[in-house]
Amino acid sequence: MALAVSHLVGGYSQIPVLKDISFQVEPGELVGLIGLNGAGKSTTINHIIGLLTPMKGAITLNGVTLASDAQQYKQQLAYIPETPILYEELTLKEHLEMTMLAYGLDQTKAWERANKLLKTFRLDNKLDWFPANFSKGMKQKVMIVCAFLTDAKLFIIDEPFLGLDPLAVHDLLHLIGEVKANGASVLMSTHVLDTAEKFCDRFVLLHDGTIQTQGTFDEIKAAYPDAGESLNDIYLSLTGVTRDE
Template sequence: MALEVSHVVGGYSQIPVLKDISFDVKDGELVGLIGLNGAGKSTTINHVIGLLTPHKGKITLNGVTIDQDSQAYKQQIAYIPETPVLYQELTLREHLEMTMMAYDLDQQVAWKTAHGLLKTFRLDNKLDWFPANFSKGMKQKVMIVCAFLTQANLFIIDEPFLGLDPLAVNDLLHLIESRKQQGASILMSTHVLDTAQRYCDRFVLLHDGQVKTEGTLSELQAALPEAGESLNDIYLSMTKVDRS
C-alpha cells in the first residue's frame, strides 16, 4: 500500500502551490519526483512529511493519515533534506543515539547497522566530531546514515546528490537499491535526470504545481512519442509545450 497522495491542494498560504495532485509510491518501489525549480517538489515533500497541512485532499501512509495517528505516521518516514540539518552542539555519535531513541530502535541492533553505514560513508573515525568540523558533503553523509539507520517504510530523499563525491553517490544508490529490495518505498526528488532514469522504477513529473504525467520510462515514451527517448528529453519537451 505504502504512500498515497490523493487530490492534494496546498501550499504556504491561501494561494495553492499544489493544484489537485495525486500519485502513489508502492512497496519496494523507487519513484522519481521530477520538476523545474518552483514546480512544487519541495512543497509536495513538506506535505508528505507533515510540515504542511493540505487545504484539500488526503495523504495516507500504509492506511494511516497524520491526523489519525501522528506518531505512527511519522515513525514510518525517514527524510533526507536537500540542505543538511544538524544540531551544532551534538557530536555524530549523539546524532545517531538521538535517531535511535526517536525511532525506538534496539540499541544493540541499531549500532551494528550504524557501524556498517559509517564505514561505507567513511565516517567511522569521526563519531566524536561536531557538525562544525564537517564539510557540506560530510554533513549530507551524516543525514544519510541517520536516515538509513532506521527501518522506515518510506524514505523521502530530496536532491540527494548535491555535495556528494562520486564514490558517495555510488554508495547511496547501492543503499537505496538494497532497501528497495527489502520492501521499502522511496520517493526521490532530483534534477539529475540521467541518474533518475537509470535507477527509478516510475516518475512523477510536476510542472506548475500539477502532475503533468506519470509512469515508467516506457509509458512516458509511449505517451509522448515525439518528445525523445530520454527522461531529460521528455521533461524538456513537456515544459516547452506548456510554455507555447
C-alpha cells in the first residue's frame, strides 16, 4: 500500500481530535475523505503531511515514515491545500522552478510536463505574473500545476472543487485519472459528495474524530441499506443530520 494510517490519535492540544483512526490508500486508487466541518479531515491531512505529530499511532508512505527519512517521505508526497499558498514575491515561472528544485526533477522533462499543464489550465501566457495578479481560482490552478508537475506517489487534495470553474474541475479529474493509471495514490477531501460518488474508488467517512465507515460506495450502501440511495443521503443518515438541519 502507498499510504497507511494506523491507529492514529492526534490533534492540536492534549485533547485528541482524532481518536484511533486507521485507513489505507492503495497505489492507483482515489480515496475520498469526507465529513462535516470539524469531523477531523484537516487534522488528518495535517498529520499526513507532517504539520502535526501523532500522539499515538503511525503513518507510513511506501514503508517510510517522517521519523525514519523525512526527505524521502516528503518527496513522495504532493499537497494541494484548500486555500492556495503562494509566495507573493515569486512569479509563476519561479514557483515552477522552485518545485522542480525541491523535488530534484530533471529540468528538461519537467518543463515539458509543465508546459502541457500550463496549457491545460490556461496559464501558459502568465509565466511572468505574480500571485497578486491571479484570482483565487487561478491561484488554485497554480497549486494544481505545481503538484502534478512532480513524480509524487501520493497526491493529497483538500477541497479541490470549491474555487474552480467547471472546465478546470473536468481537467483536474482527468489529471487524477492519469496519475492513478501510472500507479500513484490520491487522497481527496471534499464536501462535493455527488462528484466524489462518481469518481472515488473508496471512501473514508469521518465523524467527530472517528471513522464512521469506510469502503466502496457499493459496500457502504450494502452495509447501510436503509440510509439512502446517494452518498450524500448515507452520510447525513450516519451522522444523524436531517435535511431540515
